[in-house]
Amino acid sequence: MLSDITLGQYYPGNSVIHHLDPRTKILGTLLFIIAIFMATNTAGYIFLCVFVMAVILASRLPVGMVFRSLKPLAFIIILTMALHFFMGEGEQVLFEWKFLRITQEGLAMGIKMSLRLVLLLLISSVLTFTTSPIVLTDGIESLLNPFKRIGVPAHELAMMMTIALRFIPTLIEETDRIIKAQTARGADFSSGNLLQKAKNMLPVLIPLFISAFRRADELAIAMEARCYRGGEGRTRMHELAYTKVDVGAFVLIVVVMAIMAALRWWPL
Amino acid sequence: MQPLIELQDLTHAYTDAENNQVLALQKLNLQIEQGEFLAVIGANGCGKSTLAKHLNALLLPTGGKCLVNGMDTQDESHLWDIRQTVGMVFQNPDNQIVAAVVEEDVAFGLENIGVPHAEIRPRVETALKAVDMSAYALHAPHLLSGGQKQRVAIAGVVALEPRCIVMDEPTAMLDPLGRKEIMATVKKLQREKQITFVYITHYMNEAMQADRVIVMDHGQIVMQGKPAEVFSRVAELQTLHLEAPLAATVAADLRHAGLSLPRDIITNEELAAALCR
Ligand SMILES: Nc1ncnc2c1ncn2[C@@H]1O[C@H](COP(=O)(O)OP(=O)(O)OP(=O)(O)O)[C@@H](O)[C@H]1O
Ligand SMILES: [Mg+2]
Numbered sequence: 109m110l111s112d113i114t115l116g117q118y119y120p121g122n123s124v125i126h127h128l129d130p131r132t133k134i135l136g137t138l139l140f141i142i143a144i145f146m147a148t149n150t151a152g153y154i155f156l157c158v159f160v161m162a163v164i165l166a167s168r169l170p171v172g173m174v175f176r177s178l179k180p181l182a183f184i185i186i187l188t189m190a191l192h193f194f195m196g197e198g199e200q201v202l203f204e205w206k207f208l209r210i211t212q213e214g215l216a217m218g219i220k221m222s223l224r225l226v227l228l229l230l231i232s233s234v235l236t237f238t239t240s241p242i243v244l245t246d247g248i249e250s251l252l253n254p255f256k257r258i259g260v261p262a263h264e265l266a267m268m269m270t271i272a273l274r275f276i277p278t279l280i281e282e283t284d285r286i287i288k289a290q291t292a293r294g295a296d297f298s299s300g301n302l303l304q305k306a307k308n309m310l311p312v313l314i315p316l317f318i319s320a321f322r323r324a325d326e327l328a329i330a331m332e333a334r335c336y337r338g339g340e341g342r343t344r345m346h347e348l349a350y351t352k353v354d355v356g357a358f359v360l361i362v363v364v365m366a367i368m369a370a371l372r373w374w375p376l
Numbered sequence: 377m378q379p380l381i382e383l384q385d386l387t388h389a390y391t392d393a394e395n396n397q398v399l400a401l402q403k404l405n406l407q408i409e410q411g412e413f414l415a416v417i418g419a420n421g422c423g424k425s426t427l428a429k430h431l432n433a434l435l436l437p438t439g440g441k442c443l444v445n446g447m448d449t450q451d452e453s454h455l456w457d458i459r460q461t462v463g464m465v466f467q468n469p470d471n472q473i474v475a476a477v478v479e480e481d482v483a484f485g486l487e488n489i490g491v492p493h494a495e496i497r498p499r500v501e502t503a504l505k506a507v508d509m510s511a512y513a514l515h516a517p518h519l520l521s522g523g524q525k526q527r528v529a530i531a532g533v534v535a536l537e538p539r540c541i542v543m544d545e546p547t548a549m550l551d552p553l554g555r556k557e558i559m560a561t562v563k564k565l566q567r568e569k570q571i572t573f574v575y576i577t578h579y580m581n582e583a584m585q586a587d588r589v590i591v592m593d594h595g596q597i598v599m600q601g602k603p604a605e606v607f608s609r610v611a612e613l614q615t616l617h618l619e620a621p622l623a624a625t626v627a628a629d630l631r632h633a634g635l636s637l638p639r640d641i642i643t644n645e646e647l648a649a650a651l652c653r
Binding site: 273330 | 485496516518
């Protein structure tokens, strides 16, 4: 049951997007999110949708899979839309019944807001689908490196993410095992109210925490035995390097932002 | 030739939660030769793990000396040299693998000691090949069998090209097949790369395959010698709560009953051969 949870939804492939440097993808995603919030008019939104579709196609990921990544957040998207539909202020009333009132402005706002969310989710899932978690971690470390001087622990954060990625499947397996063991001893995890259920989880959480601490302790010793001494003087097997394609990607994203700015301030 | 590791009156006292001193090693003297396969056995709590942790300066002596390749483990300036000379493999394979991809994990130690980027990949590949795990370079460790995980852990140490690998009950959590894999890997590395092994185990049939066995009790070495010499001393092993191999026990019983058998029978084959004569 718990093993269904997939982490780091990496989908290996050979597309241009897969081969971009992770830093390019992370920065590009951030810039594109800014571009999303620059959109105000229909032309802007259409342009953004076309661009996201083009990126998805270029990544050669199964389109259905990318869209399915919206599912966990579908509720929030629909809620956003509904709230704007029914709460939106506006002059042109389209529909009125008792306290419900839908205006044209509210309708437009609802669609725009949820579209922003959808675009944001799609572009970030392209990032995680096309970048292996380890490469992503490396990218984050490298991007945070300049901030070391102001006290950002770039290497430590990246190492924490690496270890978390390594151990989450192990801990999930272990949780599964403990649940089964406690069920065999007659524990009941499915009945009772929320408080009752939370209380029933204690016999799972306590052994899990104890074992996690023991693991952490042993891992620390094993890392030390393998000459780990922090980020200083460390080399990498996978070195990050920008290529011409990365430069092209940056130019492209700047052009996208320029177009969005133009559409915003000088509408057609 | 100078021994690879030399322990002189090595003593270690832990301070436990109630501030009591627990003497885990008492004036232990031992020389470990270049290229040998040394098995360490002894009852629970006799100080085997404590001894192991001294060999690459994870613990420092509270008395006496531990010299690795002539370097004193107390000397802070040799710390990383010592850890590169003596690698360590622990009992639980899950808790010593750091990265989510096998080859990344094998590279971990090399990255730590700052091996140039271009040299890392070839060394990782050589190490994976040495433990027969090349085919799994891109796998996720949590999906491997126990024996395979443990071999990945060994590869991570082998990549550092150590002179000696200390293994603390590496097979304790493995099934019989996994145990065989590890034993075969150890012997192969000893033969092909002349790596010295210090192998702590509770399995007598593993210790029997070593070049030399030391038996510990209460922080001291109480018996040592070739496996045949140590394991044929059935009665002494029993007083130390260790079980001699079946063949040795049977041979001792038969000898007791008046049969004249050679003293150094420890394997079933040797026993059969002696009886058929
Ligand atoms: N951190 C510690 N603090 C206090 N006492 C300790 C500590 N670690 C070990 N000891 C004690 O030191 C003694 C030797 O422990 P050690 O772990 O070396 O034994 P061992 O031979 O490896 O046992 P096992 O076969 O169970 O692994 C034991 O009596 C143990 O209780
Ligand atoms: Mg031990």
